[in-house]
Amino acid sequence: MALELNTYGDLKKVLKAISMKQKGEKVASKGKEIAVDAFLSLIPGAGAAKTALDIVSALYKSPDSKKTNSWLDNLNIDDNFSKIIDDTVENGFLQVLYNTIESNSNDKPLEADFDLNEKLKEYLKKHYAGRTVVGISESKKIRLSEQEEEFKNILDTLEDAIKSTKQDVDDANKKKDELNKILSVKKNPIDRNYITAKLKEKADEIKKKKDLQKNQEDNLKKQKDIMAKSKVKPAGKEVELEEKFVPKKTLKVIFDKSTGNPWEVSFTDRGFQIGETRLSFENVENAIDKNYNIVLDAGNGIVLDQNKLNKILKYKGRV
Secondary structure, eight states, X not given: OOOOOOBHHHHHHHHHHHHHOOTTOEEEETTEEEEHHHHHTTSTTGGGOOSHHHHHHHHHHSOTTOOOXXXXXXXXXXXXXXXXXXXXXXXXXXXHHHHHHHHSOTTSBOOTTOOHHHHXXXXXXXXXXXXXXXXXOTTOEESSOHHHHHHHHHHHHHHHHHHHHHHHHXXXXXXXXXXXXXXXXXXXXXXXXXXXXXXXXXXXXXXXXHHHHHHHHHHHHHHHHHHHHHTOOOTTOXXXXXXXXXXXXXXXXXXXXXXXXXXXXXXXXXXXXXXXXXXXHHHHHHHHHHTOOXXXXXXXXXXXXXXXXXXXHTXXXXX
């Protein structure tokens, strides 16, 4: 029969009894009893547990498909959430979780809406400088649409690149002014010829930088137009999902291995990712159609030129 747990006292008693694993021992809850050995069979990894903390850890790591049909199922983390969290981080969280259970009053009722996924997110925020994981959990919600995040990454990258290029132009102009001042006081023809040549080099550099800046600004405008036409949802809104999260298959491809400058792309059925930047195939198609490049990592990373974009596009629909 199902194990009935109503208070933290019930929970502590059960965890302690299960950890002892004495053959034939009974776990009592509200006048009902259940065989410990039978209950252990429902928790993968519990057979090797020696302490109550080990039992909490076994429940935490148990596959989502394994259920005890009791409140203990609330101590199980979403499998996909766990995959992206480092083991050392999870171990720290498990210790805090166990200490919290032990510190609660025996008479305190167990929360019906207890959500371990949310508690792990709060733990990450508290212990890792406000950083946490935003994604689809068993609550079936996401805070930011993938499409919006893709556009945001592109716009941020282009704006950072423009800012960097503007700074380069300013620095080059300052250097040009310094050379003109030096030229105004130099009388020796050799010195003047040398400085004049340097001034010409600097003028050429400024022209190229300004051309690059204009190209970047044109790209930014095009991306904003694309974003406006796509009717991307505003940031901060939650989107309800009807279906349970299904892990997406990922295909990793390394391009240009023989050139000495290889670059890796991770493809999914929703798009692809290069480094920390996620993009969609629609972004690629628009860039090819309008004949412009996409610069990653705030203008300092890989440049997706027309050749690279066409290589990426060939993987559309393969995953």
